[in-house]
Amino acid sequence: MAFILFLLFSFLLHGAQAEIICENLPIGLCSFSIASSGKRCVLENNVQDNGNMEYQCNSSEIFVKDMNEWIENDECLNECGLHRKTVGISSDSLLEPYFLARLCSDLCYKNCPNIVDLYHNLAIGEGVFLANLCEVNSKMPRRVMTSSGAVSAAADGPISMAEAPTSI
Structure with missing residues (x-):
C-alpha cells in the first residue's frame, strides 16, 4: 500500500x-x-x-x-531474503549459503529480475557466474550440528530459512 x-x-x-x-x-x-x-x-x-x-x-x-x-517490491525482498534497510552494495552475502539458497530459489531467481541482475553483476565482479554459484549451492552438502559434533548430510537442494540452524 x-x-x-x-x-x-x-x-x-x-x-x-x-x-x-x-x-x-x-x-x-x-x-x-x-x-x-x-x-x-x-x-x-x-x-x-x-x-x-x-x-x-x-x-x-x-x-x-x-x-x-x-x-523493488516487498514480495521480491522477502523471497530473496533481503531487507529494506540493507546498507551498501556488497558481494559478501554471496558467501552465505542460506542467502544464496533464497536468491537461487525459483521464487526469487525467476521473478525478481532487478535483484538477480544486481547479484549476477556482483558475482561477475568476483570472477564467477551467479548461475554457477546457484548450481554449486544446490549440490553442496549441508552440515547439521549434533551433540557429538558436526555431521555431514547430503542436501537435495536449497534449504528453506525454516530449516536453517539457529546457531553453529
Whole structure:
C-alpha cells in the first residue's frame, strides 16, 4: 500500500515525468531501487557526533542496463531474503549459503529480475557466474550440528530459512 501511495505521490509531484531520484527517496524505499538515470540507489549510514546513526539514500556509480525507475517490491525482498534497510552494495552475502539458497530459489531467481541482475553483476565482479554459484549451492552438502559434533548430510537442494540452524 505504501508503495502505491509513493508512486501516486511521485506522479503528482513530478507531473508526467515521474522521475525517481535516489536522494529524494524515503529511507524505506532506497535499497534495491533504481533511479531514472539508471543508477542504483544505495543506503548509507553515518554515525553523528552525538552517537546516533543517520541513514541517507544516495546514487551509486553502478548503472543498470535496460532497467530504470524501479523500486523493488516487498514480495521480491522477502523471497530473496533481503531487507529494506540493507546498507551498501556488497558481494559478501554471496558467501552465505542460506542467502544464496533464497536468491537461487525459483521464487526469487525467476521473478525478481532487478535483484538477480544486481547479484549476477556482483558475482561477475568476483570472477564467477551467479548461475554457477546457484548450481554449486544446490549440490553442496549441508552440515547439521549434533551433540557429538558436526555431521555431514547430503542436501537435495536449497534449504528453506525454516530449516536453517539457529546457531553453529
